[in-house]
Amino acid sequence: MPTTLITASVGYAQLLDEFRAMIRQELSHLQALSTAPTAAVGGIELAMEITRLSRSRIYALVQERGIPHGKRGNKLYFDRAKLLAWVEEGERQEKQVR
Numbered sequence: 001m002p003t004t005l006i007t008a009s010v011g012y013a014q015l016l017d018e019f020r021a022m023i024r025q026e027l028s029h030l031q032a033l034s035t036a037p038t039a040a041v042g043g044i045e046l047a048m049e050i051t052r053l054s055r056s057r058i059y060a061l062v063q064e065r066g067i068p069h070g071k072r073g074n075k076l077y078f079d080r081a082k083l084l085a086w087v088e089e090g091e092r093q094e095k096q097v098r
Contacts, residue, residue, distance in 0.1 A: 040080050041078065041079050042078055043075070044058060044076055047083060050078075050080065050084060050087065062076060067083075067086060068082040068083060068086050
């Protein structure tokens with residue numbers, strides 16, 4: 001069911017100004033969220049997000065020392081920049097067509 005606005009006591013110009021103010025407020029809130037710093041170091045979830053590999057595959061790569069990681073006690077740590085470099089390093093060359 002459509003919503004009906006009652007604007008008898010409010011002019012359209014005022015209504016538009018209030019609407020613009022609401023939009024600006026929401027946009028500034030979204031912009032603040034998007035510029036929030038991302039964690040440079042994280043756990044297994046960060047590695048899964050960046051590499052798009054399963055948890056078990058990441059653990060296997062850690063065991064083989066095939067993925068950049070750090071370990072403190074029984075906790076694994078992954079550096080975002082090192083993981084991104086590791087993923088880019090693994091890109092395959094394009095095959096040249098004759």
